[in-house]
Amino acid sequence: xxxxxxxxxxxxxxxxxxxxxxxxxxxxxxxxxxxxxxxxxxxxxxxxxxxxxxxxxxxxxxxxxxxxxxxxxxxxxxxxxxxxxxxxxxxxxxxxxxxxxxxxxxxxxxxxxxxxxxxxxxxxxxxxxxxxxxxxxxxxxxxxxxxxxxxxxxxxxxxxxxxx
Numbered sequence: 001x002x003x004x005x006x007x008x009x010x011x012x013x014x015x016x017x018x019x020x021x022x023x024x025x026x027x028x029x030x031x032x033x034x035x036x037x038x039x040x041x042x043x044x045x046x047x048x049x050x051x052x053x054x055x056x057x058x059x060x061x062x063x064x065x066x067x068x069x070x071x072x073x074x075x076x077x078x079x080x081x082x083x084x085x086x087x088x089x090x091x092x093x094x095x096x097x098x099x100x101x102x103x104x105x106x107x108x109x110x111x112x113x114x115x116x117x118x119x120x121x122x123x124x125x126x127x128x129x130x131x132x133x134x135x136x137x138x139x140x141x142x143x144x145x146x147x148x149x150x151x152x153x154x155x156x157x158x159x160x161x162x163x164x
Contacts, residue, residue, distance in 0.1 A: 014036070014072045014073030014074060014080075015032070015036055015071070015073075015157060015158035016069060016071040016072075016157070016158065017032060017069070017157045017158040017159050018067050018068070018069050018070075019057065019067065019068055019069075019070055020057075020060065020061055020066060020067040021061060021064075021066050021067055021068075023058075023061060025057060025061060025068075026054055026057040026058050026061060028159060029053050029054065029057040029070050029083075030050040030053060030054055031159065032053075032070060032072065032158035032159050033046065033049045033050050033053045033072065033081065033158075034050055036072050037049060037079070040074060040137075042137050045079055045135050045137055048114050049079060049081060049135060051110065051114070052081065052110065052111050052114060052115055052133050052135075053070065053081050055107035055108070055110055055111055056081070056083040056107075056111070056131050056133070057070065057083055058107065059083075059091065059107055059108075059131070060087065063085075064085035064086055065087075066085060066087075067085075067086075068083055068084060069082075069083070069084045069085070070082070070083055070158060071083075071084070072158055074137055077136060077137055078116075078135070078136065078137060079134065079135045079136075079137040080132060080133075080134050081132060081133055081134075081135075082130050082131070082132040083130065083131050083132070084123060084128060084129070084130035085128055085129065085130075086127060086128040087128060087129055088128075088129070089129070090120050090121070090122070091108055091120050091129075091131055092108075093108075094108040094109045094112045115133035115134060115135060116134050116135055116136055117133065117134045118131070118132060118134070119131075119132060120132070
């Protein structure tokens with residue numbers, strides 16, 4: 001994926017980074033989520049957010065076979081995680097796995113079960129897709145009145161010491 005934002009993908013505030021295409025990038029995506037949530041006192045969301053980001057990142061690595069962009073943002077008490085890649089196919093709606101022994105096909109079931117909301121769509125111009133989920137961002141670890149970073153035109157990198 002090019003280092004520029006694809007048309008129609010507006011990451012907003014928060015952080016964004018380009019990862020992939022190897023399996024090790026899924027671990028880096030989890031680290032980014034954990035690090036960013038800790039920065040805003042939202043450790044109580046880290047376990048679920050890491051799991052769901054892992055599923056979206058693994059799908060990008062497996063199906064798009066290229067780099068992908070991870071964007072994390074926090075607005076109005078909602079954590080939004082988006083994975084955008086250049087793969088042409090939108091994910092199929094989760095359903096009951098047809099083969100109970102299959103190692104694939106369960107990721108979006110987890111996203112559907114654990115996220116408050118999720119969805120997917122094409123990046124404007126048809127150059128890829130994005131899959132996202134949202135979680136309510138609150139709880140005992142959240143600082144009073146803190147709703148996350150102010151929106152900026154160029155979000156920072158999710159992984160310290162790494163260029164977008």
